Amino acid sequence: MPTPPAYALVATDLDGTLLRPDDSVSARSRAALARAASAGARHLIVTGRPVPGIRALLTDLAYTGIVVCGQGTQLYEAGSGRLLTSVTLDREAADAALGKIEAETGAVFAAVDQDGVDGVTLIEAGYRMPNPTLPARRVASRAALWERPVIKVLVRHPVLGDDELAAVARGAVGDLATVTMAGPGTVELAPRGVDKGTGLAVAAELLGVGAERTIAFGDMPNDLPLFAGSGHRVAMGNAHPELRAAADEVTLSNAEDGVAVVLERLFGTGAAPDPSLV
Numbered sequence: 001m002p003t004p005p006a007y008a009l010v011a012t013d014l015d016g017t018l019l020r021p022d023d024s025v026s027a028r029s030r031a032a033l034a035r036a037a038s039a040g041a042r043h044l045i046v047t048g049r050p051v052p053g054i055r056a057l058l059t060d061l062a063y064t065g066i067v068v069c070g071q072g073t074q075l076y077e078a079g080s081g082r083l084l085t086s087v088t089l090d091r092e093a094a095d096a097a098l099g100k101i102e103a104e105t106g107a108v109f110a111a112v113d114q115d116g117v118d119g120v121t122l123i124e125a126g127y128r129m130p131n132p133t134l135p136a137r138r139v140a141s142r143a144a145l146w147e148r149p150v151i152k153v154l155v156r157h158p159v160l161g162d163d164e165l166a167a168v169a170r171g172a173v174g175d176l177a178t179v180t181m182a183g184p185g186t187v188e189l190a191p192r193g194v195d196k197g198t199g200l201a202v203a204a205e206l207l208g209v210g211a212e213r214t215i216a217f218g219d220m221p222n223d224l225p226l227f228a229g230s231g232h233r234v235a236m237g238n239a240h241p242e243l244r245a246a247a248d249e250v251t252l253s254n255a256e257d258g259v260a261v262v263l264e265r266l267f268g269t270g271a272a273p274d275p276s277l278v
Helices: 014-018 027-038 055-061 091-105 142-146 162-176 196-207 221-228 241-246 258-267
Strands: 009-012 042-046 066-069 074-077 082-086 109-114 121-123 150-156 178-183 186-190 214-218 232-235
Touching (some): 009 014, 009 196, 014 214, 014 258, 027 258, 042 196, 074 196, 091 150, 142 150, 162 186, 178 221, 196 221, 221 241, 232 258
Parallel strands (some): 042 066
Antiparallel strands (some): 074 082, 109 121, 150 186, 178 186
């Protein structure tokens, strides 16, 4: 009987982790994930992006399994194209949270990710998308951000850095939302108590994999809850200091295929099967 792999679940963030700086997944990373799959390990994408922001990538990867999206607010089944679970952020609470932040910092610029598999990212005047490859629609007023249910709010400040803005937001928002920093220029408000860790827990239960058999890869503070629910934690070489401090090991950067480096050590570097099996 074949020996089961040490890790049955490979949980990867996307931006700054599995994705290279040009938003691509390298041939080396694809091959490493395919080798892990051939050994019996499942690949689970755990991302801050909402469903519409990753569908093209999932198709490119021939990925048909479960995806944790929107900082844990959405559990999406890629093969069927349906949402398994979705948690929305109360829009009145979200608007109140922005007001509390602005009372401390002055005016901020906001955006929202709408709920649903076809939800739109809406941005108010002055908000600049941190990733220009992701589609967004500009609205005329903040009130227009709340036209449909949302899963999270993205906040930027014209002067404050990400760490400072996130710290101030946590103190100001209180129980209205969960505050996290997901990447450069990406401070986010999600439903209270929802994060990548809660999303991972639901997905892992569906897949029948315990935390001790999960290896997680990430690069930003929003990956801390993902790390907390995993048996082995790998920070990218480009990771935020908070995540590096919580990691069991630090690999190379996303530009250097750091995920593949670790998977090759764990699952080998021999001939890979068809990547469509990943």
